[in-house]
Amino acid sequence: MPSDNQSPEGAFLALRSLTKRFDGHAAVNGISLEVKPHEFVSLLGPSGGGKTTLLHMIAGFTEPDAGDILIQGESVRRWPSHRRGAAMVFQSYALFPHLTVFENVAFGLRMRKVGNGEVRRQVSEALEYVRLQGLEKRYPRQLSGGQQQRVALARALILKPRLLLLDEPLSNLDPNLRRELRDNFREIHNQTRMTTLLVTHDIEEAFTTSDRVAILGNGRLEQFDTPQAIYTRPASAFVARFVGHRNIVRGTPAQKEARHFLEIEGTEALLETPGTASSYVIPMNQVRITTDATTPRGYAGMSGVLEKIEYLGALVRFQVKSGGATLVGECLDHQWPVGLQPGITTRACWPLHRMIDLPGAV
Amino acid sequence: MMRGTNASTPVWLIAWTGLVTLFIVGPLVCVALVSLTPLDYISFPQHSVSLRWYKAILDKPELLGASFNSLVLALFATAGAVALGLPAAMATARQAYPGKQLIIGTLMSPLFLPHILSALAILSAYSAWGWSHQPSRILAAHIALTIPYVLRTLIASLSGLDVRQELAARNLGASHWQVFWRIILPQIRPGLLAAAIFAFIVSFDDVGLSIFLTGAGYSTLPVQLFSYASYNSDPSVAAISVAMVIISFIAVLLVERYFGLEKLIR
Numbered sequence: 001m002p003s004d005n006q007s008p009e010g011a012f013l014a015l016r017s018l019t020k021r022f023d024g025h026a027a028v029n030g031i032s033l034e035v036k037p038h039e040f041v042s043l044l045g046p047s048g049g050g051k052t053t054l055l056h057m058i059a060g061f062t063e064p065d066a067g068d069i070l071i072q073g074e075s076v077r078r079w080p081s082h083r084r085g086a087a088m089v090f091q092s093y094a095l096f097p098h099l100t101v102f103e104n105v106a107f108g109l110r111m112r113k114v115g116n117g118e119v120r121r122q123v124s125e126a127l128e129y130v131r132l133q134g135l136e137k138r139y140p141r142q143l144s145g146g147q148q149q150r151v152a153l154a155r156a157l158i159l160k161p162r163l164l165l166l167d168e169p170l171s172n173l174d175p176n177l178r179r180e181l182r183d184n185f186r187e188i189h190n191q192t193r194m195t196t197l198l199v200t201h202d203i204e205e206a207f208t209t210s211d212r213v214a215i216l217g218n219g220r221l222e223q224f225d226t227p228q229a230i231y232t233r234p235a236s237a238f239v240a241r242f243v244g245h246r247n248i249v250r251g252t253p254a255q256k257e258a259r260h261f262l263e264i265e266g267t268e269a270l271l272e273t274p275g276t277a278s279s280y281v282i283p284m285n286q287v288r289i290t291t292d293a294t295t296p297r298g299y300a301g302m303s304g305v306l307e308k309i310e311y312l313g314a315l316v317r318f319q320v321k322s323g324g325a326t327l328v329g330e331c332l333d334h335q336w337p338v339g340l341q342p343g344i345t346t347r348a349c350w351p352l353h354r355m356i357d358l359p360g361a362v
Numbered sequence: 363m364m365r366g367t368n369a370s371t372p373v374w375l376i377a378w379t380g381l382v383t384l385f386i387v388g389p390l391v392c393v394a395l396v397s398l399t400p401l402d403y404i405s406f407p408q409h410s411v412s413l414r415w416y417k418a419i420l421d422k423p424e425l426l427g428a429s430f431n432s433l434v435l436a437l438f439a440t441a442g443a444v445a446l447g448l449p450a451a452m453a454t455a456r457q458a459y460p461g462k463q464l465i466i467g468t469l470m471s472p473l474f475l476p477h478i479l480s481a482l483a484i485l486s487a488y489s490a491w492g493w494s495h496q497p498s499r500i501l502a503a504h505i506a507l508t509i510p511y512v513l514r515t516l517i518a519s520l521s522g523l524d525v526r527q528e529l530a531a532r533n534l535g536a537s538h539w540q541v542f543w544r545i546i547l548p549q550i551r552p553g554l555l556a557a558a559i560f561a562f563i564v565s566f567d568d569v570g571l572s573i574f575l576t577g578a579g580y581s582t583l584p585v586q587l588f589s590y591a592s593y594n595s596d597p598s599v600a601a602i603s604v605a606m607v608i609i610s611f612i613a614v615l616l617v618e619r620y621f622g623l624e625k626l627i628r
Contacts, residue, residue, distance in 0.1 A: 056529075059529075059533060060532075060533075061529050061532070061533075080532075081529075081532045081533045082532065082533060082534060082535035082536075086533075087533065087534075088529070088530065088533045090526045090529070090530060091526075092524070092526070094524055094526035094527045094529070094530040095527075095530075096527060096530075096531070096545060097549065098548045098549050107531065107534050107536075108534035108535055111534055111535035111536050111540065112535060155530075155534070156533075159534065159535075
């Protein structure tokens with residue numbers, strides 16, 4: 001965790017070197033992370049990255065092998081799930097199919113032995129909040145996916161938790177509904193200001209909803225930062241690839257007749273100052289395609305065959321292949337040079353100062 | 363739910379279905395007809411029907427006693443098999459534990475072992491332990507015999523449950539016990555009922571195992587029937603068979619009426 005120097009008291013949720021092994025394999029490997037009050041944080045990563053295990057440890061379903069979990073400064077590691085005040089919405093919702101919508105939402109209150117009148121009052125309030133009034137007597141199977149999800153949300157919110165945990169709640173829905181419900185989560189968060197953790201493998205979902213995103217890979221925390229910082233300053237090649245960067249290249253400094261160059265995939269770019277050996281990301285939207293033979297000052301360029309042109313609507317995506325390297329670029333549809341066809345030899349160039357240096361990756 | 367045959371059902375399929383149905387129901391019909399004969403030997407009723415062989419059952423106290431024994435035995439065996447099989451099925455369907463395959467294999471073994479082998483093993487174990495109380499001997503054996511049916515049905519029923527429902531319930535404050543009563547049990551009720559019916563019928567019907575474990579003082583209906591039919595060939599055997607079918611049928615109907623089989627299985 002790079003720059004965040006919050007004191008443990010200031011953190012709403014703090015994970016301390018949390019570790020969980022299954023059959024000797026570390027599903028979660030020494031993860032430390034601090035979430036501020038009212039923050040919406042996504043745990044993002046490929047499946048098998050450890051994000052659901054992490055969430056289950058916070059919820060109290062899985063006992064960590066090592067490390068600690070603090071909520072509002074208090075260690076909850078040994079507490080049973082329901083005492084932590086961390087309510088969970090599950091993937092596929094895990095509604096109780098034999099109970100009506102009313103009884104599903106009322107379940108938590110029933111467990112607390114709340115009186116009937118009070119249960120009725122609170123349930124109808126909760127159903128109103130998720131706009132499901134009138135469906136009290138339905139069974140979960142009689143509801144649409146979106147409605148089921150709102151029942152799950154009402155069931156979780158009725159106990160007024162201090163932390164909301166969402167475990168891939170949108171992964172079973174079709175894309176349009178996903179977008180709508182995703183906005184719904186953010187809206188509810190804006191109203192309740194409840195600290196929220198969302199597990200997802202969908203970058204767009206994480207980036208559009210979250211204040212900060214934690215990227216998990218192989219049980220480790222790769223990066224924890226704002227969506228913009230993650231995209232523009234990925235901390236590792238893993239993060240860069242995961243958030244969609246496709247041009248990750250090696251750069252080697254060279255010197256000829258007192259002039260500094262950076263060798264990238266067989267081409268040389270002139271530098272003002274000595275370069276450093278590193279891996280670099282060339283953002284796709286920085287790659288220009290031209291038929292000129294020269295490279296402008298401050299740019300690096302490579303000649304190659306235009307291999308592929310993909311029309312994506314607002315964007316055109318193209319691939320230039322030069323020797324062993326393939327560079328992928330994107331430009332706005334109306335900026336695409338007319339007349340370029342696959343197979344011709346072109347030149348792809350990009351501004352040197354837009355290249356992202358990947359720390360650690362060599 | 364089956365909807366009526368549609369126009370494209372091939373003729374051979376209809377014919378085959380008819381044959382299979384005949385194969386299953388035919389003997390029952392024959393037995394039912396034989397039980398109504400007025401004659402002294404096994405024959406189809408020719409000119410008139412009579413209920414004299416049903417009345418004859420009532421004159422055979424050893425059969426009535428055995429029927430009572432069978433009923434009580436089947437009820438207790440069912441209760442025992444469910445009480446032992448449910449926890450085993452829950453552990454098996456929901457988590458991994460050491461020796462799982464071995465334990466399940468052992469519990470299921472009465473299904474694969476020939477009854478005569480099980481019976482001889484059980485008998486020698488009983489005599490080695492000096493266990494001679496006949497009803498409890500046979501009850502223990504019947505529980506072992508019926509557990510595989512309970513286990514298989516309940517494991518199937520339980521593995522259809524989403525484990526996350528249990529996590530959700532715990533997250534909302536339910537204890538393990540409340541999770542069982544409020545979340546698991548209501549959902550496996552149809553499976554539980556099916557398991558109990560299986561266990562009851564298997565126990566109520568068993569000859570293979572029971573014949574070794576019954577004796578002068580205590581016998582079950584199938585065993586009595588078997589020995590009666592071995593030495594007599596009058597139509598009362600047919601009448602008793604029909605009576606047994608009717609009893610099973612009534613049992614299923616009662617279950618259907620009070621528990622709503624159809625509604626639960628849905």
